Amino acid sequence: MRPKIRLFVDQPLGAEQSVQLSRDHAHYLFGVMRQSVGVEVALFNGIDGEWRAVVDEAGKRGGSLRCVAQSKTQDVVPDLWLLFAPIKKARTDFIVEKAAEMGVRRILPVQTEFTNAERIRQDRLQAHAVEAAEQCGNTVVAEVAPLRRLDEVLRDWDPSRQIVFCDEAEAGGSSALTGGLATCGAVLIGPEGGFSDGERARLKALDHVTTISLGPRILRADTAAVAALTLWQHGVGDWR
Amino acid sequence: MRPKIRLFVDQPLGAEQSVQLSRDHAHYLFGVMRQSVGVEVALFNGIDGEWRAVVDEAGKRGGSLRCVAQSKTQDVVPDLWLLFAPIKKARTDFIVEKAAEMGVRRILPVQTEFTNAERIRQDRLQAHAVEAAEQCGNTVVAEVAPLRRLDEVLRDWDPSRQIVFCDEAEAGGSSALTGGLATCGAVLIGPEGGFSDGERARLKALDHVTTISLGPRILRADTAAVAALTLWQHGVGDWR
Numbered sequence: 001m002r003p004k005i006r007l008f009v010d011q012p013l014g015a016e017q018s019v020q021l022s023r024d025h026a027h028y029l030f031g032v033m034r035q036s037v038g039v040e041v042a043l044f045n046g047i048d049g050e051w052r053a054v055v056d057e058a059g060k061r062g063g064s065l066r067c068v069a070q071s072k073t074q075d076v077v078p079d080l081w082l083l084f085a086p087i088k089k090a091r092t093d094f095i096v097e098k099a100a101e102m103g104v105r106r107i108l109p110v111q112t113e114f115t116n117a118e119r120i121r122q123d124r125l126q127a128h129a130v131e132a133a134e135q136c137g138n139t140v141v142a143e144v145a146p147l148r149r150l151d152e153v154l155r156d157w158d159p160s161r162q163i164v165f166c167d168e169a170e171a172g173g174s175s176a177l178t179g180g181l182a183t184c185g186a187v188l189i190g191p192e193g194g195f196s197d198g199e200r201a202r203l204k205a206l207d208h209v210t211t212i213s214l215g216p217r218i219l220r221a222d223t224a225a226v227a228a229l230t231l232w233q234h235g236v237g238d239w240r
Numbered sequence: 241m242r243p244k245i246r247l248f249v250d251q252p253l254g255a256e257q258s259v260q261l262s263r264d265h266a267h268y269l270f271g272v273m274r275q276s277v278g279v280e281v282a283l284f285n286g287i288d289g290e291w292r293a294v295v296d297e298a299g300k301r302g303g304s305l306r307c308v309a310q311s312k313t314q315d316v317v318p319d320l321w322l323l324f325a326p327i328k329k330a331r332t333d334f335i336v337e338k339a340a341e342m343g344v345r346r347i348l349p350v351q352t353e354f355t356n357a358e359r360i361r362q363d364r365l366q367a368h369a370v371e372a373a374e375q376c377g378n379t380v381v382a383e384v385a386p387l388r389r390l391d392e393v394l395r396d397w398d399p400s401r402q403i404v405f406c407d408e409a410e411a412g413g414s415s416a417l418t419g420g421l422a423t424c425g426a427v428l429i430g431p432e433g434g435f436s437d438g439e440r441a442r443l444k445a446l447d448h449v450t451t452i453s454l455g456p457r458i459l460r461a462d463t464a465a466v467a468a469l470t471l472w473q474h475g476v477g478d479w480r
Binding site: 075218219 | 338343375376377413414415417453459460463466467470474478
């Protein structure tokens with residue numbers, strides 16, 4: 001039987017490997033979930049796949065587990081990044097959760113001209129990405145990058161990574177994303193107010209940017225993020 | 241300038257047409273939003289497009305508006321329905337909001353073998369669909385149907401409406417949705433536990449059902465709904 005509890009640990013996993021529990025994990029496992037010595041838990045660390053591990057020691061402030069057998073090899077996810085402008089808290093959390101669930105490797109919050117957010121809680125967003133991976137059975141955890149200005153991100157961009165720019169002002173539809181794109185890519189979603197004329201002109205002038213529209217209706221930023229990631233995975237990624 | 245406030249009203253709209261405000265709308269418009277006589281509001285009713293209207297009377301329990309000019313003709317959305325198994329409250333609300341935003345015409349909550357929900361609040365879900373249309377600028381409001389059992393819905397189904405069945409157990413990927421589907425369609429999303437073997441066999445035996453997979457990772461039901469609606473709009477609907 002598959003263990004019901006699945007935890008991300010930042011430690012090596014392997015046969016007979018011992019794993020120390022953090023205070024938070026010990027509180028969750030023994031306090032909240034009422035587990036004890038002998039119970040099996042699934043562990044993953046983003047590198048070594050998923051392992052079944054058995055609880056050896058259980059305490060209020062910590063505990064230890066021992067890896068028994070690998071239950072899943074490490075997943076390889078497509079090389080996809082998401083660039084998005086932070087919006088209201090709940091919807092920003094949602095975008096990170098969904099991107100992590102959909103197998104995005106790296107999530108880059110960007111500050112655009114129409115973005116209100118001047119800072120994000122990077123640690124909290126990273127915790128959301130970990131939680132999404134724990135709950136969805138992924139062995140890969142999306143990395144949340146610090147907030148940076150879009151113009152700086154574009155200035156330092158490696159042009160071999162193709163950007164799919166979702167532009168509300170574009171009339172052409174979504175069909176530009178059906179094929180021919182590099183398998184190393186990124187999706188860029190704007191804030192609720194869209195992009196400025198300057199940002200739009202700069203993006204469209206770049207050879208490594210492909211502009212698409214997500215249909216004739218205005219979508220909220222969180223809906224647009226899931227829709228654009230879907231089209232990329234369908235056309236270029238591992239849903240084919 | 242576009243009016244900032246946009247309301248759905250269940251009344252005819254047209255040149256010089258007078259519109260009575262409900263108590264709830266009067267409370268929102270004059271109490272919460274602090275508007276008064278002379279202000280312009282956008283109105284839509286799902287039939288007559290969007291109209292600019294000016295407030296003629298403002299009271300605590302009601303008020304009236306007069307239509308000035310049509311600001312948008314009525315949208316025609318593709319003939320797409322969403323069938324989904326209700327899940328936890330917040331995620332069910334989210335599915336309805338997203339479907340309304342993405343231009344779905346009809347939202348049908350269905351009870352599958354692995355669905356826990358025995359009832360839904362149809363009126364509350366309909367209100368969510370209205371709110372999504374108000375906020376996103378759509379002139380069409382998705383209709384939320386009552387909860388019915390999946391087997392009954394399938395028994396009474398018009399076979400000219402093709403169902404895209406999103407099956408977690410399917411290995412084939414999402415490419416079956418790239419073309420050749422009828423433009424009168426529906427997307428079917430299961431509950432978190434997926435479909436039973438019996439349901440799966442019954443669906444796959446139907447000529448008007450196309451089975452697709454939404455990639456190698458398990459998606460939550462709300463993510464799956466947005467992803468499947470995206471693929472349909474991209475391949476068959478009005479995003480092309």
